[in-house]
Structures are given as structure tokens and as C-alpha cells.
Amino acid sequence: MLYENLDKANDAVVEKILAAQPFLVDVVPAKSVINKLEDKVLLHAGPPIKWEEMTEPMQGSCYGAVLFEGWAKSKEEAHSMLEKGEIEFIPCHDVNAVGPMGGITSGNMPVLVVENKEHGNKAYCNLNEGIGKVLRFGAYSEEVINRLHWMKNTLGPTLSNALKLIDGGMNLNVIVAKALTMGDEFHQRNIAASALFMKDITPYIQQLDIPKEDLIAVTKFLADTDQFFLNIAMAYCKSVMDAAKSIGEGTIVTAMTRNGKEFAIKVSGLGERWFVAPVNMPKGLFFTGYSQEEANMDMGDSAITETFGVGGMAMIAAPGVTRFVGADGFNAAQEISDEMEEITFSHNQNLAIPTWDFKGAVVGIDVRKVVETGITPLINTGIAHKKAGVGQIGAGTVRAPYGCFTQALKGLVEKYAEEEKN
Amino acid sequence: MLYENLDKANDAVVEKILAAQPFLVDVVPAKSVINKLEDKVLLHAGPPIKWEEMTEPMQGSCYGAVLFEGWAKSKEEAHSMLEKGEIEFIPCHDVNAVGPMGGITSGNMPVLVVENKEHGNKAYCNLNEGIGKVLRFGAYSEEVINRLHWMKNTLGPTLSNALKLIDGGMNLNVIVAKALTMGDEFHQRNIAASALFMKDITPYIQQLDIPKEDLIAVTKFLADTDQFFLNIAMAYCKSVMDAAKSIGEGTIVTAMTRNGKEFAIKVSGLGERWFVAPVNMPKGLFFTGYSQEEANMDMGDSAITETFGVGGMAMIAAPGVTRFVGADGFNAAQEISDEMEEITFSHNQNLAIPTWDFKGAVVGIDVRKVVETGITPLINTGIAHKKAGVGQIGAGTVRAPYGCFTQALKGLVEKYAEEEKN
Numbered sequence: 137m138l139y140e141n142l143d144k145a146n147d148a149v150v151e152k153i154l155a156a157q158p159f160l161v162d163v164v165p166a167k168s169v170i171n172k173l174e175d176k177v178l179l180h181a182g183p184p185i186k187w188e189e190m191t192e193p194m195q196g197s198c199y200g201a202v203l204f205e206g207w208a209k210s211k212e213e214a215h216s217m218l219e220k221g222e223i224e225f226i227p228c229h230d231v232n233a234v235g236p237m238g239g240i241t242s243g244n245m246p247v248l249v250v251e252n253k254e255h256g257n258k259a260y261c262n263l264n265e266g267i268g269k270v271l272r273f274g275a276y277s278e279e280v281i282n283r284l285h286w287m288k289n290t291l292g293p294t295l296s297n298a299l300k301l302i303d304g305g306m307n308l309n310v311i312v313a314k315a316l317t318m319g320d321e322f323h324q325r326n327i328a329a330s331a332l333f334m335k336d337i338t339p340y341i342q343q344l345d346i347p348k349e350d351l352i353a354v355t356k357f358l359a360d361t362d363q364f365f366l367n368i369a370m371a372y373c374k375s376v377m378d379a380a381k382s383i384g385e386g387t388i389v390t391a392m393t394r395n396g397k398e399f400a401i402k403v404s405g406l407g408e409r410w411f412v413a414p415v416n417m418p419k420g421l422f423f424t425g426y427s428q429e430e431a432n433m434d435m436g437d438s439a440i441t442e443t444f445g446v447g448g449m450a451m452i453a454a455p456g457v458t459r460f461v462g463a464d465g466f467n468a469a470q471e472i473s474d475e476m477e478e479i480t481f482s483h484n485q486n487l488a489i490p491t492w493d494f495k496g497a498v499v500g501i502d503v504r505k506v507v508e509t510g511i512t513p514l515i516n517t518g519i520a521h522k523k524a525g526v527g528q529i530g531a532g533t534v535r536a537p538y539g540c541f542t543q544a545l546k547g548l549v550e551k552y553a554e555e556e557k558n
Numbered sequence: 559m560l561y562e563n564l565d566k567a568n569d570a571v572v573e574k575i576l577a578a579q580p581f582l583v584d585v586v587p588a589k590s591v592i593n594k595l596e597d598k599v600l601l602h603a604g605p606p607i608k609w610e611e612m613t614e615p616m617q618g619s620c621y622g623a624v625l626f627e628g629w630a631k632s633k634e635e636a637h638s639m640l641e642k643g644e645i646e647f648i649p650c651h652d653v654n655a656v657g658p659m660g661g662i663t664s665g666n667m668p669v670l671v672v673e674n675k676e677h678g679n680k681a682y683c684n685l686n687e688g689i690g691k692v693l694r695f696g697a698y699s700e701e702v703i704n705r706l707h708w709m710k711n712t713l714g715p716t717l718s719n720a721l722k723l724i725d726g727g728m729n730l731n732v733i734v735a736k737a738l739t740m741g742d743e744f745h746q747r748n749i750a751a752s753a754l755f756m757k758d759i760t761p762y763i764q765q766l767d768i769p770k771e772d773l774i775a776v777t778k779f780l781a782d783t784d785q786f787f788l789n790i791a792m793a794y795c796k797s798v799m800d801a802a803k804s805i806g807e808g809t810i811v812t813a814m815t816r817n818g819k820e821f822a823i824k825v826s827g828l829g830e831r832w833f834v835a836p837v838n839m840p841k842g843l844f845f846t847g848y849s850q851e852e853a854n855m856d857m858g859d860s861a862i863t864e865t866f867g868v869g870g871m872a873m874i875a876a877p878g879v880t881r882f883v884g885a886d887g888f889n890a891a892q893e894i895s896d897e898m899e900e901i902t903f904s905h906n907q908n909l910a911i912p913t914w915d916f917k918g919a920v921v922g923i924d925v926r927k928v929v930e931t932g933i934t935p936l937i938n939t940g941i942a943h944k945k946a947g948v949g950q951i952g953a954g955t956v957r958a959p960y961g962c963f964t965q966a967l968k969g970l971v972e973k974y975a976e977e978e979k980n
Contacts (some may be wrong), residue, residue: 149865317878318740318750319912328740331753338760339778342770356761455912456739466915490741491913493888 137385137555142405145386146481149404150500152383153444154484156376157253160368161305163295167243169260170231172224174243176207176399179228181239181437182395183410187218187225191396193274193432197238198223198525200276204284205242211276229391232378233260234370234437237272237520238396239247242270245284246292250371251305255379261371263287266361272436273520273527286353294354298340306336307405309486315365316446316487316497322369322439323447324516324531329365334358338415370437373444380404387548389501390482392443392513392536396435403503406547413539418517420532429497432522434534439515445484445499447513448533449476453489453497457516466491472514473498479505479513503548506541559807559977562794564827564926567808571826572922574805575866578798579675582790583727585717587664587710591682592653594646596665598629601650603661603859604817605832609640609647613818615696615854618946619660620645622698626706627664633698638897651813654800655682656792656859657693659942660818667706668714671729672793677801683793685709685717688783695942695949708775716764716776720762728758730794731908737787738868738909738919743876744791745860745869746938746953751787774888792859802826809970810903811923814865814935814958818857823962825925828969835961840939842954854944856956860889861937867906867921870936871898875911875919879938888913894936895920901927901935925970928963 139145167173178201180194187195195218202214202223228235235241237310247260254512261376262272265283269275299305311332318328334355341354358364381390382402391402400410417432422428451458452473455466473492488494501513512535519530561567584927589595600623602616609617616901617640624636624645630661639645650657657663669682684694687705693698721727733754740750756777763776780786803812805826813824837856863869873880874895877888895914903922910916923935934957 157895314749328750328753331757334760335753335756335781338756339774342764342774342777348764352761353765355764359757359761370696458912459916466912490880490888494881536638 139385142387142552145383145405146388146500146502147384147551149248149380149386149388150482152255153376153499154378154486155254156379158250158308158372158375159253159305160248160299160308161251163246163263163292164249165243165292166241166245166247166260166262169247169249170233172226172231176222177224177226177243179231179233179235179239180225180395181228181235181237181435182393183398183400183412184227185225185395185397187221189397191432192239192522192524193444193520194396195239195278196274197240197271199524200271200280201240201242203276204281205244212342227448229393232258232374234364234374234440235262235272236366236370236438237436237518238274239437240271244288246288248368248371250308252375252377252379255382257375257378258362259371259373259374259378261289261367264361264364266357267363267387267528269478269527273518274524275527276525287314290350291354291357294341294344294346294350295337297344298337301340301343308368309335312369312372313487316453317490319454319456321446321448321450321516322366323441323539325454325457326365326369327362329369330362333365334367338447341487350374367437369446370440373440377443381407387503389443389503392439393437394434394439396433399434399537399540401536401544403544403548405551406544409547411540411547413537413543414538416534418519418521418532418534420530422519422530426521426529430521430529432520434517435520438517439536442513442515443499443501446481448472448516450489450497451514452492455491475511476514479511501514502540503544507545510538512536512538512541561807564792564809564884564974567805567827568810568922568924571802571808571810574677574802575798575921576906576908577676578801580672580730580794580797581675581727582670582730583673584671584712584721585668585685586671587665587685587714588663588667588669588682588684591669591671592655594648594653597646598644599646599648599665601653601655601657601661601663602817603650603657603659603857604815605820605822606649607647607817607819609643611819613854613857614736614944614946615942616660616662616818616857618696618698619662620692622693622702622706623664625698626703627666629683632701650859651815654680656796656862657684658692658788658792658860659858659940660696661859663694666710668710670790670793672730672790672797674797674801677804679797679800681793681800682797683789683796685713686783686789688779689785689950691949695940696946697949698947702909709871712772713776713779715891716763716766716768716772717759720759721765723762723765730790734791734794735909738872738875739912741876741878743868743870743872743879743938744788745863747876747879748787748791749784751791752784755787755790780951788860791868792862795862798833799862799865803829809925811865811925814861815859816856816861818855821856821959821962823958823966825966825970827973828966831858831969833962833966833969835959835965838955838956839958840954842941842952844952848943848951852951854942856939857942858939860939861958864935864937865923867902867919870894870938872911873936874914874917877913897933898936900931901933905943925963925966929967932960934958934960934963
């Protein structure tokens with residue numbers, strides 16, 4: 137190894153995280169940047185999974201994407217194609233992308249392009265659709281498909297053209313640092329970041345030569361979509377963690393994700409290898425009329441936010457979220473952050489948290505510390521109904537399964553023991 | 559008295575505060591709602607003050623207002639008119655208005671109209687001009703006057719027309735409750751509320767038939783002006799506290815304000831009487847190149863925010879502000895809020911503060927408790943240069959002088975002792 141020891145390697149990984157300069161530079165059709173999406177291919181959240189293994193909300197998202205792309209005319213036809221294996225599946229993470237919940241992304245869906253200017257890499261994520269009946273939670277009704285078409289034809293191109301007016305793109309570090317002092321943790325709560333994003337982009341949107349009804353519709357959508365920044369935050373975190381991964385050594389977690397069946401992590405010393413274990417069931421609060429019994433298992437690439445050190449890892453920054461996800465008050469939030477401190481390598485002074493007496497957010501989940509302490513990362517998450525087509529029914533928290541970390545540590549021991557011998 | 563005892567009277571005052579329903583309904587030329595401004599009259603912050611007693615930044619604001627109104631062609635001519643007594647002065651508070659810092663408001667300046675729909679009263683405040691060289695801090699250069707004309711001709715009418723598209727106006731309780739969970743205390747920090755305001759108003763502005771350059775300029779101004787909501791918050795608090803004042807009994811402070819020379823309070827049992835004492839000097843942090851020696855004495859009607867229970871009274875809601883105003887970290891913010899709890903009557907459960915373990919903001923400064931404990935309200939404030947024309951040089955905190963409260967208590971004792979006899 138290039139580094140004196142694992143701590144030095146981890147230093148290098150964390151330095152890559154702290155030095156990142158992610159800018160939102162464009163919004164483009166997914167297939168224009170992910171070539172495999174030219175074919176009948178869908179991206180999904182989590183580690184590799186087959187159609188028949190998917191839980192229903194992810195399958196529901198697939199129906200929606202197939203209908204949106206016009207590959208089938210009905211849910212039944214879509215189901216038949218999917219069952220016959222006519223659609224290929226690729227994890228988002230395999231193509232520099234991430235997707236919330238089902239993560240189902242097809243070629244004509246617009247994706248955010250975040251460029252980490254320090255490292256030169258790019259990351260992609262689809263656009264947030266708002267709340268209620270949305271594809272990412274497994275809904276595929278006409279309303280959902282129509283919205284996706286509007287996002288493809290109007291929202292995406294408008295954001296793209298507006299971003300091109302900003303020299304160098306939009307500096308996301310600025311928004312993230314500000315919004316963290318405004319009660320956002322970027323997983324369950326993005327209300328401040330979404331408002332700041334809208335505030336920054338709208339003067340540029342207004343300069344475009346677009347029909348007035350489109351201007352109003354785009355602005356209204358951004359104003360109404362409090363979680364719009366979630367998907368930007370995910371691409372932001374992915375661009376940072378992919379750069380960190382390039383170090384190729386150390387014991388820092390570089391990705392955490394779930395496909396409804398398996399939870400998977402990558403670790404800085406072992407490149408693209410997934411370490412998997414069965415997902416846990418999220419617990420939390422449910423919308424009126426729904427309950428824990430109807431909840432789907434844990435799902436989505438959105439745990440990339442916790443991998444970076446926000447979301448549940450920065451609970452203390454967002455005490456307003458603790459009650460919403462079923463935790464107690466301010467002290468509970470502080471206890472969670474103090475606990476997460478025990479399994480992380482350092483603090484991110486770019487992200488000072490006023491409510492934590494200006495301590496920086498945690499950074500660098502260390503596999504060794506997770507295994508040693510038995511403390512697993514806490515993830516804030518939306519909860520889908522286990523039946524396809526229903527959508528979101530609540531929000532809560534879930535733990536990453538311990539098994540991912542013990543396996544990763546085993547892999548690390550094998551690698552570094554091997555090196556020792558040579 | 560109608561009430562059994564002072565506590566019951568205070569209950570009624572606080573109920574008026576908690577029941578308030580302030581809506582931002584319009585933006586209009588000041589003289590259209592404050593008839594006295596049809597003449598050569600200027601409103602100023604604080605209790606009554608004569609031209610020759612004003613500190614320089616307030617005098618600088620007067621030059622600017624006289625130039626803006628076209629009553630004089632030069633600073634020298636304005637000075638001569640003011641010195642000869644050709645301009646009449648009225649406190650903002652005398653005409654249902656408030657104004658930050660100098661508070662200087664003339665007839666053609668646009669004012670926000672906030673209607674407290676529960677009580678039926680209205681309150682007014684001028685529009686925030688942004689930072690740097692601005693009238694409220696005593697600047698009166700061409701840049702300042704040109705901006706005021708743009709606000710009169712473009713910003714004001716645009717906001718007015720947009721607000722008319724919102725049925726019933728904009729519900730400010732919603733924005734205030736949200737922004738309080740986003741680190742705003744509405745005096746030194748309004749970044750969340752300003753972003754939320756812009757997010758809510760922009761879709762309506764876009765529906766107007768106005769030139770594209772005006773649309774872009776208005777949006778850019780709102781996007782760039784992080785303190786835009788301060789003036790809305792001031793009119794909001796004024797509309798609430800004026801309704802509370804209508805109870806006419808009790809020991810709750812209904813106004814606090816300063817004119818650079820005197821600090822003044824009103825108290826619920828004694829109507830419009832001002833109780834005054836010399837102002838204190840604000841202490842805090844200064845912009846590069848400036849120091850405490852150049853600071854002007856305490857000034858502005860903005861302490862109406864503390865009167866309502868936010869600003870310095872809700873420091874714990876805005877730990878991000880504590881360092882900016884020269885206080886220490888999170889614990890210092892908590893200590894200040896715990897201290898303010900000792901001099902207030904109750905908690906405002908409409909304004910739950912996550913960082914205070916979801917306790918409501920304090921409400922109802924009780925003159926008796928201030929006198930008994932010796933604890934005076936803490937006010938967050940901007941700091942002006944003591945010379946006219948320079949503008950803001952820092953921000954900090956200042957205490958309301960104890961003398962106002964002892965005098966008010968004396969007045970209350972006289973009143974209620976008198977009633978006892980009858």
C-alpha cells in the first residue's frame with residue numbers, strides 16, 4: 137500500500153471528501169450520459185437484483201418506467217415483458233448514478249449532473265417528483281406517468297438552460313453548508329436547501345425565452361417540492377464518495393445502499409466489491425390510515441447521504457426531524473449524533489453544526505469501529521407501502537445491518553494480511 | 559379592572575398574542591394609509607425626538623428621505639430645511655407603523671401592510687433595502703436614493719399586485735413557525751423566512767403582466783436580500799402587539815423601541831404612555847476596518863420582535879446567530895433563552911423551538927419580573943456607524959435599560975393602587 141498504515145490511508149480518503157467541490161452543472165436525459173440506457177435497460181437502487189427478487193414497490197416503479205418509455209401500453213404488458221426478462225437491470229451505482237427508493241431510472245428520464253471539480257468525476261440522479269403518488273415509491277398511475285413526461289419535456293430542459301447561464305454551474309458546497317445550519321440533514325429534511333436552490337435558480341430561469349405557463353409551472357413545482365434538493369444531495373454525495381473511493385485503500389465506507397432485499401456497502405480498500413446482508417425493516421411514523429404492518433423493507437440509494445456523513449449521521453443538525461421519524465426530542469437527536477461519532481473517522485469542519493456547538497458533521501464511517509463497537513450507521517428514510525402502486529406511507533429510521541461490516545472487515549483483513557506477506 | 563387580578567389580565571394579553579392571525583395583504587405608498595405623510599412629515603424610530611437630538615445616522619436617513627421626496631436638491635438644502643424645522647417628525651409607533659434602525663419613512667416610500675385578521679387591526683413597515691449603503695443605517699448617496707425610487711416604482715407595485723392574487727393575503731404565522739425551526743430568530747437572521755417568502759410569492763409575481771427586466775430585477779432583489787423578511791416580521795409583531803395592547807390592563811410589555819438617545823417601552827396596563835431611559839451601547843462584532851469606538855448608540859423599532867418574543871428573546875432558536883452577534887456557542891444561546899424565560903409570562907406553543915427541546919418561544923415580557931430579577935430583555939441588533947452616510951458596521955446585542963421597567967412598574971402601582979381605593 138502507498139500509505140504507511142490504515143489510518144494514513146483513511147486520512148487520504150477523508151481528505152478527498154473534505155476537498156470535494158461538487159457543482160450542479162446540468163440536467164440531461166439519462167441516456168445521453170449513461171450509454172447503456174439507449175437499450176431496454178432500467179437502473180435500480182441497491183446492489184444487483186433480479187426482477188423476481190424485487191419487492192413490490194420496486195416492481196411498481198418498473199411498470200411505471202416501462203409505460204413512460206412507451207415499451208408497453210399497459211401494466212399487464214409491462215409485467216409480461218419484465219417477467220420474460222426483456223428488460224435488463226443495472227444498479228445505479230454501477231454507472232456513477234444514484235436513485236432514491238426504487239431508484240428506477242430509464243433513458244428518457246432527466247438526470248441531474250453533479251461534477252466534483254476537484255476530482256473531475258461526475259455523478260447522476262433523477263429528479264425529485266414531489267410527494268404522494270410518485271414513481272420512486274412504486275406508483276405508476278397515469279398521473280405519475282404524465283408528471284414524468286412533463287419533467288422530461290419541460291422541467292429538465294428548463295433547469296438545464298438555466299444552469300448553463302451560471303458560470304461554472306451551481307456551487308453545492310455553499311447550499312449544503314448553509315442549509316445544515318437551517319435544520320436540514322438532506323435525507324428526510326431538505327426544506328431549507330430546496331428553498332435556497334429555488335432562490336438561486338429562479339432569476340436564471342426567468343431569463344430564458346420560455347412560454348409563461350412553463351415558467352409558472354416550473355416555479356410552482358420547485359416552490360411546492362420541499363424534498364427537491366434530496367436528489368441533488370444524493371448526486372452531490374455520490375460525486376464526493378466516488379472521488380474518495382479512488383484512493384483505493386483504507387477502511388472507510390464509500391457507499392451504502394439497499395434494494396428492498398439486501399443492504400450493501402463498499403469500502404475504500406476494496407474498490408467495487410459489495411458486502412451484503414439482509415435489509416432491516418424501517419420503523420417510524422405512518423401517515424393516517426397506514427401502519428407498520430404495511431411497510432416495505434428498506435430500499436434506496438439515498439443512504440449515500442449517510443455514507444457522506446449527513447442524513448441520520450447528522451441528526452443533531454435537524455432536531456425538527458427527530459419527531460417526524462419517530463425519535464424523541466432534542467436530546468434523542470444529540471444521543472444519535474454522539475453515537476455516530478463513535479464509528480466515524482473525523483469531523484467535517486466545512487459542515488459546522490450550530491446545534492452541536494459548532495462541531496463539524498461526522499465524516500468517514502470506519503468499518504473497524506463499526507465492528508468493534510457494534511454500533512451500525514443510522515439511516516433516516518421514507519417508507520413505501522409493500523404493495524405496488526400505493527406509494528409512500530411514512531418515514532422513519534433504520535439501521536445498516538452489522539453483517540455488511542463484519543464481511544467487509546474480513547475482506548480487508550484478507551487483503552492487508554496478503555500484502556503483509558508480500 | 560375587568561379582570562380578577564393582574565395575572566388574569568396578563569392571561570388575556572397573552573391570549574391576544576397567541577390568537578393573532580397576521581396576513582401580509584398589500585404593499586402601498588405610505589401616505590395612502592398614513593394620511594399625515596401627505597405633508598412634509600417624516601416618521602422615525604423610537605419615542606418622540608427632535609432633529610437636533612437625533613444621532614447622525616438618523617439625521618443621515620432624514621437627508622436621504624428629503625432628497626428622495628424631492629423636497630430638496632442637495633444634502634445642504636435638506637440640512638437647512640431640517641434645521642429650520644420645516645419637516646415635522648412623528649414616531650412610527652404613533653401611526654401603527656414600525657421602522658428598522660432610523661426608521662425614517664416618507665409618504666412615497668412603499669410600506670408593507672400586515673392585517674391581524676383575528677383583531678382586525680393593521681400594521682405597517684417600510685421595505686428592506688438589502689445590505690451595505692442603505693437609508694436605514696444613515697446612508698443617503700445617489701445609489702441609496704435610486705434604489706428607493708426603484709422600490710417605489712417597481713418593487714412595491716409588483717409585490718402589491720402579486721399579493722392581490724393570493725386569496726386573503728399571505729399567512730405569516732405559517733412562515734414564522736417554519737422559519738423558527740430553520741434557525742431564524744427574525745431580528746439578526748431571516749435567511750430562512752426570506753427564502754420561504756420568495757418561494758411563496760414568486761409563482762404569483764410570474765403571473766403578472768410586467769416587463770421581463772422588472773420580473774428578473776424583482777426576483778434577483780428578493781433572492782439577494784436575506785433580511786427582506788425582517789421588515790415583514792416587524793409589521794407582523796407590531797400587528798400582534800397592538801392587538802394585545804387593546805386589553806388595556808396588566809403588566810405585559812407591548813412595545814420596546816429606541817431612537818439612538820432613549821429606549822422606550824409601553825405596557826399593557828398603561829396604553830400609549832412611553833417609559834423612557836437612556837439607550838445602551840450595543841456590543842458585538844464589527845465588519846473589517848470598523849470597531850466598537852465607531853458604533854452608534856442603540857436605535858430602531860426592530861425591538862418589536864423581542865417584544866413579541868423572538869429576536870434575542872429566542873436566541874436558542876438561532877444558535878447560528880450567537881457567534882455573529884459576539885456571543886459564544888450553543889450553550890450561550892441556551893443560557894440567554896433560559897434567562898429570558900425568567901422575565902416572561904408564558905410560552906408560545908405556536909412557535910415550538912426544536913433546539914429548546916420543542917419548548918415554545920417565550921411570550922409576554924412581564925414588567926414585574928424584570929424589576930424583581932434585574933434581568934432586562936436582550937436585543938439582537940445591527941450596529942450603525944456614528945457618522946451619517948457610512949451605514950452598517952456590525953451586529954451585536956444590547957440590553958433594554960432597567961430604568962424603563964422601574965418607571966413602568968411605578969406607573970402600574972399608581973394606577974392599580976388608585977383603582978383599589980375606588
